[in-house]
Amino acid sequence: MSKKSFFINHSIKSLYIGLILISFIGAVFFINPNEKTVEKKSKKKYQAIELDKLIEKADKYYDEEKLDSSYYFYNKVLPMYDPEIDYTKYVYTLSSMAEIQTLIGNFIESEELLTKTLPYLxxxxxxxxxRNVYSNMGMNYYNTYDFENSLFYHTKALKLPGTPYKKAIVLNDIARVYMEQNRYDIAAEILEMLTARKIVYKREPLLSDYFYASLQNSLGVCYFNLKKPKALDLYLKSLATTLQGTNKFILLNNYKSLSDYYMENNPELALQYAKKSYETAREVNANSAKMELLAYLIKLSKGSELKKYTIDYIKLTDSVINSRKSARNQFTNIKYYSKINKDENLHLKAEKAENELKLQQHKTSNIISGVIITFILTLCIILSFYLSIKGRKQKNNAIQESETRISNKLRNELLNEVQNVLTYAKNNDLETADNKNELLESLEKIYSQTRNISKENSDIITDKRYSLTLKNMISTFKTTDTNVFTNGLTDINWIKIDKNKKIIIYRVIQELLVNMKKHSSATLAGVNFKVIKKNIIINYTDNGKGVNMNQVSKSGLQIIENRILNVKGEIQFESNPDNGFKISIKIPF
Structure with missing residues (x-):
């Protein structure tokens, strides 16, 4: 929970205390108990009907693949449920929202939503x-390459009671994780067990055929990598089943598997299957599959086709980047307007309670005195927290602006790389082996960056996993030419550190390492953490070419300095040309 949410919740809690006290006094002196009970039941029944209608509308939009509208109504209804009473519907709503976040690539935010369901399962x-919660968490970890946690949650889902078909789906997910880890022997054992007999889904038997065909194809992939001769037979059986139906997603995997199979021994046939798989991916508009298959086609093609597929790949990459950014902005707006509606509802409830209070004032002077005192105290508490919130809101806005700047910077850097590759493809002879290899290496780099774009733009994890997140970020800057080491990072109790300060520390270190990588030509960089008298001390140093602090504009360093000063920290720079770069940062707890 952010500090902003913490203070808002405490303000609302204080308001609720006053309102509850007022309602209690009114109930004792003025309201007929029987009438009050009937009125409460009637209101609760009416509200439940209205909430069910909103959920039905959200489900309908989800089935129609209108994810933004579906998310809007789920997000609208969520605050109206009391998780201690309506825990089933509360968990269902959160799970549905998490599934949508997964579909648009926001795996970290999806995980945060799913975590909120755990106390009520x-x-x-x-x-x-x-089972849905654990399976979705497993898929989120799978998509963020955390395979150990993915296996952990899929295994938890497998242990729950369920039909053979439901358990088979979970086992298939587990097999996919092992395949991603290149542990094909373990995955093959699971898939052999599943394909030994066909598991029928009684509600929709056609899905059983598609699922069985998918299992055959996956088992074929395992056999192919294990160099077992039955791979082709499984591919062809799976393809025969899929061609009789309408499931294009399995079909494109069938064609891709056959393209892999013939890659070395029959490149022409491999190219034909790759083209079929790509055309199928275009029919279902599966962007991730299209990008992967275009990479295949580039490896297998020559001449004008090679250039055509290269340009298509670059255009698709740019489209994916823009669409993901648009989706993030769209869902951010939904949450923002949902917050406005929630605040307006709370304001209306406060006004209603105040009006009811005025109607009761003539009953007794003692009650009037008690009500006035309670009301004044409530306003004082709200005002006190409002002033605190206002100050923190300014800090949060500053952090948000900084996060947006970094997100745009990542996108612009990737677009520059895309433009460079496009220029290279137009100006060089791609029939030359060296030129073609250099082009493939550049495309592979762009593809890797694009697959991780959602992770790079995700919110920074600030819970108990923060130290691991920070360590992983720093490790990404290690290369064969540059060694980056840390010291003392795990010795700090990060749980006690304010969330905003952790975000600022993360971004400052990230910006220092980016500048080191781009400008300093350093071969060694170090980040040292320690705690001295309730202050976090961070010392950064590298052996790069350094800068002349008197001749270089401080605009770049000013951004880092402003971040530190925003949390009442201190910062000192030390650098000279050809003598490395040093920076010392002190941030109070």
């Missing part, structure tokens, strides 16, 4: 809710 008797 034990209260729900139906295992389907827990």
């Amino acid at each position: 034990s209260k729900i008797k139906e295992p389907i809710y827990a």
Whole structure:
């Protein structure tokens, strides 16, 4: 929970205390108990009907693949549920929102939503809710390449009661994780067990055929990598089943697997299957699959086709970057307007309680005195927290602006690389082996960056995993030419550190390392952490070419300095040409 949310919740809690006290006094002296009970039941029943209608509308939009509208209504109804009473619907709504976040590539935000369901899963008797939560968490970790945690949550889902078909789906997910880890022997054992007999889904038997065909194709991939002779037979059986139906997603995997199979021994046939797979991916508009298949086609093509597929790849990369950024902005707006609606509802509730209070003032002077005192105290508490919130809001806005700047910077850097590759493809002879290899290496780099674009733009994890997140970020700057080491990072109790300060520390170190990588030509960089008298001390140093502090504009360093000063920290720079760069930062707890 952010500090902003913390203070808002405490303000609302204070308001609720006053309102509850007022309602209690009114109930004792003025309201007929029977009438009040009837009115409460009627209102609760009416509200439940309205909430069910909103959920139905959200489900309908989800089925129609209108994810933004679906998310809007789920997000609208979520604050209206009391998780201690309506825990089943609360978990269902959060899970649905998390699935949408996963579909648009926001895996970290999806995980945060799913984490909120965990305290209530034990209260729900139906295992389907827990299984969906654990499976979705497993998929999020799978998509962010954290395979150990992915296996952990898929295994938790497998242990829950369920039909053979449901368990088979979870086992298939587990096999996919092992395949991604190149542990094809373990994955093959699972898939052999699943394909030994066809598992029928009684509600929709056609899905059983598609699922079985998918299992055959996956088992074929395992056999192919294990160099077992049955791979082709499994591919062809899976393809025969898929061609009889309408599931294009399995079909494109069938064609891709056959293209892999013939890559070395029959490149022409491999090219034909790669083209079929690519055309199928275009039919279902599967951008990730299209990008992967275009990379295949570039490796297999020559002449004008090679240039055509290269340009298509670059255009698709740019389109994916823009669409993902647009999706993030769209969902940010939904949450923003949802917050406005919530604040307006709270304001209306406060006004209603105040009006009811005025109607009761003639009953007794003692009650009037008590009500006035309670009301004044409530206003004082709200005002006190409002002033605190206002100050923190300014800090949060500054951090948000900084995060947006970094996100745009990442995108612009990737677009520059795309433009450079496009220029290279137009101006060089791609029939030459060296030129073609250099082009493939550049495209592979762009593809890798694009696959991780959602992770690079995701919010920074600030919970108990923060130290690992920071360490992983620093490790990404290590190369064969540059060694980056850390010291004392895990000795700090990061849980006690304010969230905004952790974000600022993360971004400052990230910006220093980016500048080191781009400008300093350093071969060695170090980041040292320690705690002295309730202050975090961070010392950064590298052996790069350094800068002349009197001749170089401080605009770049000013950004880092402003971040530190924003949390009442201190910063000192030390650098000379050809003598490395040093910076010392002190941030209070």
